[in-house]
Each structure stands twice: as structure tokens, then as C-alpha cells.
Amino acid sequence: MEDISHILDPLNPAQREAVTADTGNRLVLAGAGSGKTRVLVHRIAWLLQVQDVRPWHVLAVTFTNKAAREMKGRIEEMLDEPIGGMWVGTFHGLAHRFLRAHWQDAGLPQHFQILDSDDQFRLIKRILKALELDESRWPPRQAQGFINSHKDEGRRPPHIDAAGDFFLEQQLRIYRAYQEACEKAGSIDFAELLLRAHELLRDRPDILHHYRERFAHILVDEFQDTNAIQYAWLRLLAGDRDNLFLVGDDDQSIYGWRGARVENIQSFQRDYPNTQIVRLEQNYRSTSNILGAANALIANNPSRLGKNLWTEDSAGEPIRRYAAFNEIDEARFVVERIRRASQDEGMARSDCAILYRTTAQSRLFEEALIQAGLPYRVYGGQRFFERAEIKDALAYLRLVANPSDETAFERIVNLPPRAIGPRTLDLLRTQARADGSTLWEAARVAVSQPLLPARATGALRGFLELIEGLAASAEAEQELPDLVAEVLEASGLPAHFEKNKDGRGIERLENLEQLVEATRRFAAEVPNDEGDILGSFLAHAALEAGDAQADGFEDSVQLMTLHSAKGLEFPLVFITGVEEGLFPHSMSATDPNRLEEERRLCYVGMTRAKRLLYLTHAESRRLHGREDYAMPSRFLREVPAELIEEVRGGGVSRPHGGRAASGFGAMGFGARRSGTGSKAGAATVDAGGGFQLGQRVRHPKFGPGVVLNAEGHGSGARIQINFESAGAKWLVLEYARLEPADAYQGNGE
């Protein structure tokens, strides 16, 4: 045995226990900042270097490609050698690999394509049209959600019992038609990757046996984010080998809305009673004030496994709270604090993070940062392979690779416009449906018969020949970047974008050039083993949508949603828009489970902070074009008052009047601010009719509530009340028999 001090020395006792555990299932409950990734990386190093496990016997599953890359990098760094043969990747990536290897056994065409969410959405829209369902009654989003959530739970149409329910019957009909269309086109959506791979393993003992032998050690990161089918997969793959090493934190489960099941943690303990649990509760990231605040907040969630994070760190600074006048004031305040930290206190700009609940909030911060001359980087947003022009170009490549790809066909058959209009397409679709053939085949038939006007026939023939010519080029074994350049040029897309005059033309051309660049990088990195490099590249584009924005050289302030902040840490963190309706978001406020998830999201946000945490909220905010008065979030109340210090202006001159005061003037809705002092949040603004915004009232039918908003005047005056039982309602002031209830108590501090 070689020297193992580099594996064990950096670990605390709990971490060491997890890393050196012998065989048997392990569940590592790893609190925020407790060294979760370190444990995984060191565990793998332990297996390889101490237990003499061969790399190809290890399977490490992560939530994102980025996490996989980082983990791989850290393992290699630690071992000081490449980890050939080890699988480190996502569930989807692994499923994809299974299906490529066993396409025949899985009943797939060899060159099946992956549909991303956007492709899927478009396909569903076409299905709805074909089924003659009205989109306003049957929203494609809803159908997409229906299909995906059932697939995530492992359910195919026969497993779903509509039981005479008209709505379910229709959704099921859409699901079936969609599935049929996918089969015909040889397309697979993300959920289908997992489902197919699961069925393959389930139904083919020989294949399952092979992978069980191969993956003698299975490690899973972010286990709380796995969905039902992924968990089923793990059980199948592990069998009774007791070789699962799962790491997760129920308090950081924030993806329930897309099928993740925190309950998998409990299920795991039930399904594998011999599981040993290791808790990592020492936090190495935050001050004890920050940690205490986060602990107190999350303690409000009734359904949690329970865990108490602690730190040896000092109390540190109190948590700062700022009640902004409005969203503009909030942005100005945050940016001013960052300016001070970076310019006066020598902090790196990249040490400062602005977090928000919704992407729409980023704009004001960006404007304020530009004004202050501070460079910044926004995470998230549209990603490279999701851009429309990139997807257009990829559609050409997809059609070249597989002419049955209906999604690709529909997308580009008339892009750039080549006189193949809706009439022609309708005919092709009808024809294809009647013959059970693909659009491509229908088009071939159509050009050989006098079905269409000569003009349309000619245009269609031109398109078919274009794609066939390119397919021939693709066959002729040329370098991928050259092929892509050729396809692009022949497609006419660059010329089409160039003459587009909405100012985005140049940007699109640049993106197309970057696509060629991306294929060059891809070709250089991927050894052209299988030969089908085009297919590999297309799969890569679908599975890994790429970064939205390249890492700049410049030291910049970090802007992102709370969701994308998971896994990161910053010395200085601002959580903004901490208001009822925004955070927790109004769409999650009614369902207790979703509310708990919002709280976990807040917990995730707070635990990102190492030294200093600001919580800001605005007393008035412009949202969806309306000016709304917002109450401070309940989350603020859930943080012990003694850990919070109220901040005022902070050198920022406060606006006078401002927009909040306007608009209501005619009704006497002038804003009389109470200041940000002791009663922050109790915006005492006359809402007319003798009621004030934020005031508690009682309605004979709806019971108690709080005045949220008011508008209009005279007999048209309406008032919005957030009722405890009935939720937010607009009432006509004249008829609403409202009476004042006990006075609003601010936020309880």
C-alpha cells in the first residue's frame, strides 16, 4: 500500500469515516459547505489507490455535465494521472451511452436523434394541430409537462388510467400520438433516454449482468435531485451488491418542480435497511451568524431528516437587511455596496454575488452595474446550442444524418424561404400520415408525381437535392468542421441572416462561425473512434447545451438565480427581492410542499455566503408592468432578529417621490414613507377608503386578510386583499364590506 496521507489528512473524522467505509451501502447526508465533493473525490481516490479497484469498475453520477467535469478534474489532479475507463457523468449521459451501444436491443434506429425541450415543444405543437386540438384549450406546455412527468415516473401510456376523465383522456391521446411520432422519426427526448435505458436493463438480464459486473462501485452526487426513474435505475444497476455510495442533502432539494424526489432519500433507507448513514455537519464555509440564520430558517420546514450544521468559525458580521424604497433603489444599494467592497476594501469583484429568484430581476442590477462601471457576469440564460440560429444550422446537420428527423425537416424545409409554403407542407403531412411514412419520403413521392403545382414541385426537388448532396459529402469522410462549413454555406442560412435587418444579423453570423469553431474543438477532443463523428457531435450538442457566456478574463461581479447558485460560494452575497409573492414566489405560495421548497431555496442562497450576507427587499416593485406593494418575505421573519442588523441608505441618497408615489395621486394614494427604521416593511400608504396598504382587514365571507394593492377611483375603485384562507383577491371597494382588523404588526421584529 502506498502513502495514503494525501487522501486522509485533509479530512475530519466524519469525512474520513465516509471515505474509508468498507463495502455496504452508504448514505452521506452532507450539509451545505460540509465538504461533500471532497468526500466523493477522496472516496474514489481511496477505492483506486487503497482498495486497488480498477477505474472502469467505478461509476460516478452527477447532476450536471459541469459537475462531472469538475469532479473528473479533481480526481485526476489528486491521482496525478488520467482516469481512463472510469465513468463520470450524468444519468442522461450514461443512458445515452447504453442506448448507443445497444440500439438494436432497445428497438431504436442506429442514428436516433435526441430532442431537447424546445424540439419536444415544437413537436407537441404539431401533434396538437394534427389532432385538431385547440392550443388555447390544450396548451402545449401543459401537454409537455404531462408527458414528461409521467415519463419521469416511469409511466408509458398503458400505465395511465384516464378512468373516463375527459382531460386525462385527451392528454393521454396527445402522449400516445407524440410517442408514435417520436418512434417514426427515430427521436428520443430527455426523459425517454432514461426510460428506455431502464427498460433495457430491466428486460435484458444479460445486459444488466454485464453492467453490474462492470460497475462494481456506484457513487451518486446530489442524490436528493434524482427522480423516480433514476432511482429505479440505481436499484437495478446495484442489485443486491450493496455497492451504493450516495451523497445528498434533503435541505438542498430545489428541483421538485421538475420531477426530483427528495423522498428517494427515505426510500433508500427503507429499501436498503443495511444502509449506514454518515452525517457531515461541520460547515467550513460560513460564519456562525450566517449558519445560525440559515439553520433557523430551515428549521421551519416540518418534513426534513434533521441535521444541524455547526462551525468553528467566529460569529462574524451580522446579517444585513435593507428595506429598499423600490426595485431601483434596491439595485442602487446593492451596487453601491459592491463598489465599496471592491474599490475601498480591496475585495475581488468575483467574490460578490447578486442572487435573485427570477431571471427578470437581473436587468436592473445590470443597468446599475453598467452605470457604476463595474464588470459583471450573468449566469444562466440562453445557452449556445439553444440559440435559434444554431438550432437551425443543427437541423440541417440532423437531416443530413437522418432524413426521417421530422423535427429537423419541419424546421428548415422553408428556412431560408424557398417557396415551400404551408399548402405544400400540409399536403406532405397529410400524405405522410396516410402512408405511415415520413415527411422526407412523402416529399420524394410528391416530386415524382404531378401532385403539386410545378413551382412547388421544383422548390421541393431543390430542397431534396440539397440535402442529398450534403449527405453524400458527409459520407465522403471529410473532417467534421469542413463538413459543417460546407453544410452551412449550402444551406443559405448565413446569407439569410445577413440580409435580416433587425440588427441581430451580425450576431447570428458570428454564432454560426462559432459553431464551426465548436465542431473543431469537438473533433480535436474526441478521438474519432466510432467513425460517426457527426452523430456524436449532434448528441453532444443536445446533451450538453454549452455555457451561456464564456468565462471572461475580467474580474466581474457574479449575477445568477438562486437555483444556479447551488454548489457555489462567495464571500459577499446579496439575496435580493426577499418579498412575499416574489420569494417565496406567488406560484408556490399555496402548496405547502412548494413553499418548503422555496424555503430550501432560501437556505441554499444563504449558505452560499462565507463572510457577509445581505437580504434586501423592496417596499414597492414594478412587476409585469404593475406597481405592486410587497410585504417583506416571511423568510425574513424566520431569521432570528438578533442576527440581523438593519441597514439604511448606506450613503445612497434616497429618491424623493419616485414612481411609487405617482399614479395614485388622483385618489390620494400618495406615498408617505415610514422610513426604513423600526417598522420596516409596514409601508403606510393610504389605499383609499380609509384603508392602508399592509393593513389587516376582515371580510364577512373571506375572513381576515391584508391589503396588498389598490387602483381606480370613485365607484370603480378596487382593492386587493390577500386573504389567509382564500388567497389574493381584487374586490370593488364600494361593495366589499371590509372592516379593519387588528393593526398590521410589521414583520414581527
Added chain:
DNA sequence: ACCAGGCGTCTTTTT
């Protein structure tokens, strides 16, 4: 093919 204007929507995001 292209444009104007109406309409509905507006949480989070990876794969």
C-alpha cells in the same frame, strides 16, 4: 414574403 397589430403570458432549469 412580409408586416402590423392584437393577444396572452410572464418561476426556477438541466438533461
Added chain:
DNA sequence: GACGCCTGGT
């Protein structure tokens, strides 16, 4: 308020 999408007109 902004954006995308659809529709109906030219």
C-alpha cells in the same frame, strides 16, 4: 412592460 406568437391583410 416586454416579448413571442398568431393572424389577417397586402
